[in-house]
Amino acid sequence: MKFCSNCGATVALRIPPGDTLPRHVCPSCGSIHYQNPKIVVGAIPEWEDRILLCRRAIEPRHGFWTLPAGFMENAETTAEGAARETLEEACARIEVGELFTLINVPHISQVHIVHRARLLDLEFAPGEESLEVALFAEEDIPWQDIAFRTIAMTLRHYFEDRRHGNFRFHTGSIALPPFSDSP
Incomplete structure (x- = not known):
């Protein structure tokens, strides 16, 4: 930051x-x-035994797969943000469920929050930020092409919990990444 947003004068650190x-x-x-962390919100859109993923049409990680997620807007809840991002990125309507993961990403000053969600129907299509969207069973997840470690971590927790028939809330942190964690 170089200039004051209130009066335009040069700021000092x-x-x-x-x-x-x-x-x-x-x-x-x-x-x-004050400069504070950004909150990224997203969803795990579920349909029967499959989940909806989006292949990114934007950087970072263009062409890689992710859950629908993005920066939370002012005056919205995390659930509202997750529903909005799913609609924007996958043209899909969801019923947002419980909070599933909260992952701290301190090296880029972000917190990633993902809810479980139920797809309301099978009407989905790529939004402006997606090249394609598709439903994936666990065995078909393109693990080598997942865009962000926070998403891979969330998906691993999801499928492990599903195998045990008991979904629970997960928290964690990501250290310096071998690949990007920005949405």
Whole structure:
């Protein structure tokens, strides 16, 4: 950040009084500009024994497969964000279920939140950010072509829980990646 979004003056990086971390502070108007982690929300759209995946039409990880997910918007819940992202990326309508994974990705200042969801029908198609969308049984998942480690981690938990007939909430963290974790 170089300029204050309130008055346009050049900001300085310093620790404000009463704080412990460096922040972008405007010496002209006194505004403190906090930069906080981004929240990524998504869904595991289920239809019988298959799940819906999207092949990315955008970077990062163009051409790789992922669950429908993206950055949460202001004034929406995580469930609303997951439903919106599924509609945008897969043109699919879902009933959002329970929270399934929460994965911290501190090296890129993100938190990834994925809900289980039920596809309401089989009407789906690639949205603007997807090359294709398809339903996959566990044995057909393109594991070598999964875009993000958070998605691979979520899918492994999902299929393991399904085998045991007991879905539970999972948390975790991702260290520095061999491939990207940005949506």
